[in-house]
Amino acid sequence: MLRILLAATAATLLASAPLGATEPKTSDLKTSAGAEVAPGISRERLEQAVAAAWKNLPPDMQARVVQDETMQLCSQYRNSPPPAVADAILAREKKNVAYPADGKLMGDWKAGEKLALSGFGGRMGDNPKLPNGGNCYACHQLAPAEISYGTLGPSLTGYGKIKGNTPEVQKEVYERVYNAQAVFACSNMPRFGHNKFLTMEQIKDAVAFLLDPASPVNK
Amino acid sequence: MIPGWKALALAGMTAASMTVSSLVSAALTSAVAQPAAAPSAGAQPAGDEDADKLLEKYRAMISDPMSNPGYLAVDSGEALWTTARGPKNATLETCDLGKGPGKLDGAYAEMPRWFADAGRVMDAESRLLWCMETIQGLDTTALRKKPFASSGGNPATEIEALVAFVANKSNGFKYAAKMEHPKEREAVALGEALFYRRSSLNDFSCQTCHGQEGQRIRLQNLPFFDTAKAAQATMGSWPTYRVSQASLRTMQHRIWDCYWQMRMPDVGYASEVTVALAAYLTKKAEGGAIEVPSIKR
Numbered sequence: 444m445l446r447i448l449l450a451a452t453a454a455t456l457l458a459s460a461p462l463g464a465t466e467p468k469t470s471d472l473k474t475s476a477g478a479e480v481a482p483g484i485s486r487e488r489l490e491q492a493v494a495a496a497w498k499n500l501p502p503d504m505q506a507r508v509v510q511d512e513t514m515q516l517c518s519q520y521r522n523s524p525p526p527a528v529a530d531a532i533l534a535r536e537k538k539n540v541a542y543p544a545d546g547k548l549m550g551d552w553k554a555g556e557k558l559a560l561s562g563f564g565g566r567m568g569d570n571p572k573l574p575n576g577g578n579c580y581a582c583h584q585l586a587p588a589e590i591s592y593g594t595l596g597p598s599l600t601g602y603g604k605i606k607g608n609t610p611e612v613q614k615e616v617y618e619r620v621y622n623a624q625a626v627f628a629c630s631n632m633p634r635f636g637h638n639k640f641l642t643m644e645q646i647k648d649a650v651a652f653l654l655d656p657a658s659p660v661n662k
Numbered sequence: 663m664i665p666g667w668k669a670l671a672l673a674g675m676t677a678a679s680m681t682v683s684s685l686v687s688a689a690l691t692s693a694v695a696q697p698a699a700a701p702s703a704g705a706q707p708a709g710d711e712d713a714d715k716l717l718e719k720y721r722a723m724i725s726d727p728m729s730n731p732g733y734l735a736v737d738s739g740e741a742l743w744t745t746a747r748g749p750k751n752a753t754l755e756t757c758d759l760g761k762g763p764g765k766l767d768g769a770y771a772e773m774p775r776w777f778a779d780a781g782r783v784m785d786a787e788s789r790l791l792w793c794m795e796t797i798q799g800l801d802t803t804a805l806r807k808k809p810f811a812s813s814g815g816n817p818a819t820e821i822e823a824l825v826a827f828v829a830n831k832s833n834g835f836k837y838a839a840k841m842e843h844p845k846e847r848e849a850v851a852l853g854e855a856l857f858y859r860r861s862s863l864n865d866f867s868c869q870t871c872h873g874q875e876g877q878r879i880r881l882q883n884l885p886f887f888d889t890a891k892a893a894q895a896t897m898g899s900w901p902t903y904r905v906s907q908a909s910l911r912t913m914q915h916r917i918w919d920c921y922w923q924m925r926m927p928d929v930g931y932a933s934e935v936t937v938a939l940a941a942y943l944t945k946k947a948e949g950g951a952i953e954v955p956s957i958k959r
Contacts, residue, residue: 481855483848489855496935497927504927507862514860518867521858565863565925581879593879595871624865631873633864640863 480519517629529628536625539637540618548613555652575640586659603654603661616650732903732955735818735910739827748798757793770832774941776843783849785940787914788932790824809931810915813907825912826901832952839944853942866924887946894950902956913940
């Protein structure tokens with residue numbers, strides 16, 4: 444909870460920062476090969492080392508190594524982008540959210556619980572035919588009975604009890620899980636839908652796990 | 663690709679299926695095969711604090727060289743160091759780890775470092791491979807392809823054994839990698855850039871998991887390297903014997919493992935990337951005492 448508050452405070456501070464003072468030059472908004480990513484290290488130099496360490500890969504694996512623009516910016520600014528960069532990231536990532544055709548955003552909380560517990564998927568050696576997990580418990584406290592939870596993200600225990608499950612809240616949570624950076628630029632949370640790590644169905648199940656009154660998260 | 667199960671990965675699903683005491687007995691009987699990594703979500707250990715305490719006891723129990731299985735690797739590393747091998751039928755005893763040919767004491771404590779003869783910043787693993795190639799005339803291609811022993815009580819690979827032997831010779835020393843050469847400074851800065859570089863299917867960087875004090879994944883505490891004490895304790899304890907994998911593991915393996923958790927393809931062994939990350943973390947650990955091989959879960 445404290446972390447949520449802190450994040451909110453930080454967001455307010457950023458939003459109210461006087462224009463001009465911390466505003467980057469337009470040229471900073473774009474990632475460029477020459478941008479410094481560490482003292483004396485240009486992005487070009489960094490990427491040259493990366494390319495040498497991950498060589499001769501099939502296209503799907505090569506794609507994992509290469510950064511998209513959001514990753515580049517978040518890396519360059521160490522996850523604290525200046526306000527104008529943050530706005531640009533939010534705008535781009537918002538456009539990326541896709542919604543189920545039938546408009547239903549809540550799935551099955553039981554399936555959601557399973558996927559919250561599973562960290563399977565995407566690692567070398569993981570069978571790509573088996574479903575990926577969302578691994579929410581790696582970072583979040585959820586159902587109070589589950590004591591094996593991580594603390595990289597805020598506690599989500601009682602999330603639906605606190606927020607309700609109106610269509611607006613469902614949409615908010617769906618978007619958050621689909622693309623955390625559509626809500627919070629450079630969030631440490633994976634962009635599950637955007638990266639096609641979870642399917643829309645799985646994301647709906649995660650939403651249900653958080654918001655369904657019958658879910659252990661809200662007991 | 664390393665087969666075998668990966669305990670304590672971000673997965674948080676494999677370790678769960680084993681209790682510490684079963685890990686302990688597996689390690690003590692050494693060559694017990696580990697169960698396959700059945701992705702069973704759900705079952706969790708009943709209280710990690712207890713597990714930590716048990717492990718602490720276990721660690722104390724086998725912290726002496728007579729019973730830490732990591733010392734098997736040290737011994738075979740010593741044999742590899744002193745045995746004439748390869749087309750040149752030479753031992754490694756003239757290998758220069760930075761303090762002069764054959765000078766072992768405290769050498770590991772000053773690595774990674776710049777080596778003018780190779781024209782590269784090298785960590786212990788890269789340097790040992792270089793010595794095997796240049797002094798013994800060995801072809802290290804196969805070793806570079808499979809540098810790590812499979813989990814489950816298999817003997818350390820040649821390079822793991824050599825690193826264990828060499829690192830052990832720095833016990834009682836403090837990390838003193840100065841990083842003053844321009845190329846060493848560049849390696850540290852490159853490592854820093856890599857530490858924050860986000861990528862792959864989960865948008866992770868090292869910072870995601872090691873970016874703040876006192877955080878954990880599931881129940882595993884994550885070291886935060888900006889705290890000198892944590893960086894020192896971490897770096898001063900590798901190579902380590904990992905009970906969960908029943909194997910001696912080196913820093914190259916740890917970095918490979920974390921990239922695996924990041925859903926990255928296998929990172930090039932002894933590549934500029936892994937050496938730069940090791941240099942960055944070692945710089946943070948300056949002054950830390952070395953006591954290896956340690957033992958960890």
